Amino acid sequence: MDRRSIIKNAGLAGVLAAGAAPALVHAQANLRWRLTSAFPKALDTIYGAAETFAKKVKELSGGKFEISVHAAGELVPTPGLVDAVKNGTVEMGHTAPYYYFGKDETFALGCAIPFGLNSRQMSAWMYDGNGLKLMREFYKQYDIMSFPMGNTGAQMGGWFRKEIKTVNDYKGLKFRVGGFAGKVIERLGGVPQNIPGGEIYQALEKGTIDAAEWVGPYDDQKLGFFKVAPFYHYPGWWEGGPQLDLYINQKAYDSLSPEYKAIVECAAAYAHTEMQAKYDARNPGALKQLVANKAKLVAFPKPVMDAAFKESMALYSELSAKNPNWKKVYEDYSKFRAESNLWFRFTEARFDSFMQGAKL
Structure with missing residues (x-):
């Protein structure tokens, strides 16, 4: 009996008993996932947050966990992102949750609503309040696991x-x-x-x-x-503080090892912070140039x-x-x-x- 048959028929205990565990671990250690963005490549701040995330995951995993990032429309059009992640067409998506308020208005609360939270308040509600817990409970209806991954800060009108x-x-x-x-x-x-x-x-x-x-x-x-x-x-x-989210197919996320789950969480948090830092650093000069024009x-x-x-x-x-x-x-x-x-x-x-x- 070959190793594949052992893995298929014996279960974990049988695999360990048969001495096939090293091959199984090796097979799980190297991952290649796809992430679809809701944004075009021209938006280097928002689209770039997904690239930053993918780069960090690769670095933290020693190159074993690679994620290819695809602009809106390359694999999935923006309106279809939630369904694509839910159905497992792609493992991951990066988007503004309020795009999908047509499915349920609750999506908007994970991003921004008129006269809502500013970016610092949003992060506080998510990480130390009940925000992340409540939104994840809601996303279970769509077989999605979520992580905050970016914020623009308060936008112009x-x-x-x-x-x-x-x-x-x-x-x-x-x-x-x-x-x-x-x-x-x-x-x-x-x-x-x-x-x-x-x-x-x-x-x-x-x-x-x-x-x-x-x-x-x-x-x-x-x-x-x-x-x-x-x-x-x-x-x-x-x-006032629109948050971007990383969506992950729930089954795909559940299949990750504890180490890979920790890497995803840390990389998303890094990209979350970097995205707003870029906007805060670049908006002042751009505003001066716009006024000059x-x-x-x-x-x-x-x-x-x-x-x-x-x-x-x-x-x-x-x-x-x-x-x-x-x-x-x-x-x-x-x-x-x-x-x-x-x-x-x-x-x-x-x-x-x-x-x-x-x-x-």
Whole structure:
């Protein structure tokens, strides 16, 4: 009887008794997995987080665990990422969870919701609060294991052909906006548009849409929006701290050795930290260049923010009444948000406000 037959028919005890364990261990020690990204290679910060992760896994495993990273559309289109990981078409995916709120609004809580947590609060809720536990319980419905893997920090509010001065300026506004925010834009009278990043510029230029948001200065500058929509509003009240996630097929994850599971966890945490570090380091210079190219920085007026906040809270109440998944996670999320903001107002916010007004 050959070793394959022994492994197939004898079970672990039989394998050990037959002396075939070394071959089995060797077969498990070298892994080749595939990771599909929800982003194009041109976005070196977001797409790059998956590359950073794969590189770290290879380094920490001594080259035995290799992960090939594939841009959106190479293996799987972005909308199909969750299903591809669930079905085992690929072992891993890297994405913004709120892309899949159409399946269940609860996905958005793992990424960003209007007037939600900032990036530090999001990490705190995930790692030391109940966030990771609650989201993993939700993801079990999709046979997915998750790890936080990146954050952009608070985003800009987007590029507008005409300045937003009052809430009425949203009426009929065709606005390319990603994820869950479109639900609130609709409640303000706007018309949310779902357009891939590579098509936004042409849509703005032709007037097919009136405004568009992407991420922030570093990424926005590459796409050239300032040439056709000069008003650069801030802040992106719908994305105060959007988290990216690493999704892993549950069966594939369960098959990993304890050592490989630890490597995946550590590599994801490293990529998580590095991604926002890159944005925080690169956005200032990009913003200066955008202003030099005549981009007009404009804050959303407070009445506009107040109206958006009111509609957001009303939406969350409605969802809690009809979606038990949402209610379970959002109750904990909202409590954590309130407690965290109480603390931040005395420390981070006051310190930041002073430093940003100081002459250095």
